[in-house]
């Protein structure tokens with residue numbers, strides 16, 4: 001197409017733009033592969049729509065500044081924040097807002113040094129790794145420790161603020177953590193709060209959703225739950241949800257890892273010839289041996 005033709009365009013085919021970007025595929029995958037998270041999926045679609053319309057406007061010469069894309073992902077542990085951040089990077093990449101489909105995940109310890117002069121190089125190193133993609137800062141509020149006047153976290157915050165402004169077309173920062181703590185962090189650091197354009201809240205999973213997550217995890221690990229194991233797992237989930245340090249889908253992943261270990265030990269103790277079905281099946285006993293039932 002000639003430059004002249006582009007300049008004189010008065011309309012844009014949104015369907016073609018959508019098809020060319022392939023984001024439909026990612027959005028469908030998000031719906032299909034991630035259980036629950038209805039409000040999160042809706043927010044991601046909204047952001048994708050904003051970006052697609054921005055592209056359309058650009059094509060007609062209506063573009064102003066690129067939209068600000070820094071985000072906050074708030075919710076309890078194990079609610080899918082890291083997982084969704086990876087999908088988000090895919091969307092941003094396909095729409096051309098980042099050069100690389102990658103997420104660098106960090107915590108305070110990756111950014112802040114113990115001694116004077118150590119913080120700036122650490123933060124810059126993390127930023128360098130993430131540049132062109134997404135920097136995901138888990139429990140971002142730990143960067144700010146007001147009780148310690150000389151805390152080096154402040155230095156990291158200042159560098160981040162600068163880069164979030166100057167490189168907003170080449171780096172997307174996602175701050176993650178508990179909602180109340182992140183809100184407090186934003187009120188103490190208004191510069192940071194004002195640079196976050198999109199706030200996404202991750203709800204806790206319901207018990208039936210956690211069971212569906214367990215089934216999807218066992219499937220992708222090429223295991224299956226026997227009827228008895230499935231019933232025991234439903235009971236396990238109800239009990240585990242009431243216990244301390246419950247971490248949503250992460251607790252489910254951990255429980256399944258332990259069940260796998262017990263299954264392996266059971267089969268090893270049995271010895272002899274094993275068929276594929278035996279190697280794949282998690283039995284009721286593999287679940288019931290959990291501390292949740294035995295203590």
Ligand SMILES: Nc1ncnc2c1ncn2[C@@H]1O[C@H](COP(=O)(O)OP(=O)(O)OP(=O)(O)O)[C@@H](O)[C@H]1O
Nearest residue numbers: 033034035077078079080081082083213249250253
């Ligand atoms: N909606 C979902 N459907 C299926 N699996 C999920 C879903 N959400 C999370 N998982 C799985 O649960 C595990 C924990 O998720 P993830 O690490 O994304 O949570 P998080 O909110 O970032 O937790 P944390 O902050 O504690 O690290 C991962 O193994 C992920 O694949």
